[in-house]
Amino acid sequence: MGAPMGPPGHAPAPGGPQAGGMPQDPVRAAFHRGLSQVAGLGGDLVGHANRIGGILWSPPRVVVVGRIKAGKSTLVNALIGAPVAETAALEATNVVTIYENGAPARAEVVTLDGNRAPIGVDPTRPVQLSQNPEEIAYVHRYLPSRAIQHLTLIDTPGLATLSNNAKATRRFLIDGFAQTRSASADADAVVFLFDSTPRADEVAFLRELEFTPLNTLGVLSRADSFGEGVLSRWRDPLEHAAEHAGALAKQLSDSVFAVLPVAGLLAETSHTGQVTESDARALHSLAGYEPLDLFDILESDRPTAIPGDVRDRLLDLVGEYGLVCGRSIAGQGAYALNSWLSERSGIQALQHTLYTVLHRFAAMHRCERIMVELDSLVYNHPARDYLRGIVHAIRADPAMEPVLLYRSLRSLLSADPHSPLIADLRLLLAGTSDAERMGLPTSASPADVVAAVNARLGWVQQRALATTSAAEDAAVAQLIGIYGRMRRG
Ligand SMILES: Nc1nc2c(ncn2[C@@H]2O[C@H](COP(=O)(O)OP(=O)(O)OP(=O)(O)O)[C@@H](O)[C@H]2O)c(=O)[nH]1
Ligand SMILES: [Mg+2]
Known part of the structure; x- marks a missing residue:
């Protein structure tokens, strides 16, 4: 990957292959090339390319959501490896907090009017706020920590049902939902914590966030006190939790790609x-x-x-x-x-999943956000004719295929959540071999894979005659292209 391509005198798109600390990948390279060309057009497009490049090269963000007292802050501390988030049996987290790798250790409070102000903070302790939490949009905390080098974590206030009409409770609970929702708009993946079977309103909330099941990981938290607890003569709570997590993963498969049992307290300690x-x-x-x-x-x-x-x-x-x-x-x-x-x-399995599968789909979600930013630039900017060509070239890069598939999956989930094409898109995105992409075991013979590809292609061609939405039309066209190529290749 060469230097950015802006002409002399223009700032290049920021960052670069090393800036995000992640190995270079062809999708980022395609965006980087395009953004350098955008910056090369000069004027205010330099600033736009810098802004979008900033999204491209910063680590994806994972938001931790779940009901009140589910153990979110405890888990955030365990993942970061320092007791930086307030945890308590009674008090609740009342402001969204972003934990990002960065030096020196520092924190900024961002108020609802968009103002950013630094606040003093002990690097090894939770932030002490003097301001009214209701005026705060979020706290942005930077810590030099390898644990969050590749993924930024966002801790959120807990969700709770409106069981009480008291004014303060009501305001607080509604804030919990609203704050968590707006923090999630800026995130690329979700860890959804529940300490028993999630309630219908929690699952509904999760759907509203409009992520996909590929970048949503379920955690059955407090696994050490699951069921009857440790003095029960019947079951070891961790084993019981692991079994329950498996059942929940099946039950919630429309919303999450896995459910992992985790005892956050043991991990934090x-x-x-x-x-x-x-x-x-x-x-x-x-x-x-x-x-x-x-x-x-x-x-x-x-x-x-x-x-x-x-x-x-x-x-x-x-x-x-x-x-x-x-x-x-x-x-x-x-x-x-x-x-x-x-x-x-169970923290080791969680870390492994976070830094492999979840990271992969968080990065994809982020690329889709960048596509949206670029499309809106094409739509709104006077230089749209030049921009259209650049964005078209990015999209036509073969490396972009998974991002476009991911985009189709998201539109289909929101427009047509029961479409049978969703299963095809999920398999294609999650599979790491052609056999897996066809839903077959990795040991399947090449002949079985070809037969499955032919069957899927035939089925999707049939479906093309009976699509029920524009999102399905787009997905069908993509699937026919991909299955056709798989058959030939
Ligand atoms: N036994 C046990 N206790 C836990 C575990 N995780 C958290 N706790 C305890 O549960 C209480 C709440 O934990 P927090 O991490 O503050 O929960 P939270 O989800 O951040 O809570 P809110 O921010 O108020 O919504 C604390 O007393 C923790 O010590 C766990 O895995 N096992
Ligand atoms: Mg908390």
Whole structure:
């Protein structure tokens, strides 16, 4: 990828292959070439190219949404590896906060009138706001953190149903929905947290955000206290949660691509380095107690086995699950206990999914946003004839095919959510081999893949005679092109 192509005297589109910290990919390269040409037209188009280039080269944003107290801020801390988001049993997150990689550590408050003002912040602690949260659009926090180098995280106020007519509650709850909705408009993917089966209004809210199931990941949070809890003689809560997450993934397959069980508290404690040797010793001192004694240790105001304040600290750190199941491993010291907490929490699977699948579709969503920006420039700018040619060339680049497919998927989901073509688009986008794109196992023979391609092509050609919306027309044309090429190639 060469230098931007703007003539001397014009600012090039910003960023470049290294600026986002991600390996170069052909889609970004196509946009970068186009934006350099836009900047080359001069005048105010330099500023437009810079603005759009800024979107192209900054990391995609993942918004964390879910009902009140689902454990959103706890999970954000675990992912960042520092206790920067306020978490509490009673208080709620009341402002949207963006956590972006950047140095020096700093924060800005953006008020509803669009004003941005820096605020003092301790880099290792939550932001203390002196302003009325109702006047704040969001807080933008920069932290030098490798964990958010490739994905910016957005923590949001919890969603809750309007169960109470009290004025303050009502305003707060409506704000929760409204703030989370507007934060999501600027995001490229969603992590949707629920601690049991999500309520209908939460799923409806998720649909309203107009992402696709490919860039929406479900998390069954608080997996360590799922079901009857750790003292139940019937089930290990984590195993029970994993099973339930599988069932939910099927039930919610129209909205999410997976549901992962996560115990955010265990992840936060282990990933923010809070466990000490003295915690490990205190926990291990409980190793010999029988289940009946454990009730006393967990519930009593004055437990006999351990001082109350030590018990409370352990509960804050590792919850009831950690207190009961971590006693033995704690005998090997703080390091072993920490590794066990991280492993049991499910955070590693979550991180893997975030930085692979979710990142891929977040980046695609972002490219689609850039397409929308470019289209609106073509529509509104006096230099539209030049711009049209540039945008046409970007779109015609073969590398753009997945972005255009993604765009079709989004329009179809909003115009015609029950269209049978949605399944084809999802498979084509999510598959990493032709077999997977046809919904076949990767082990399928080439002959089986060809047969499946022919069958899909025939079906889509039939469908072309009976489309029910413009979005379906567009999808059919694309699918015929892709299946035709797959058959030939
Ligand atoms: N046992 C257990 N407790 C958790 C877990 N995650 C969060 N909690 C606790 O649940 C409470 C709420 O957690 P938060 O992270 O503040 O929840 P939130 O979704 O950000 O809440 P709001 O911002 O108020 O909507 C805190 O006391 C956490 O310690 C978990 O995985 N297991
Ligand atoms: Mg919160």
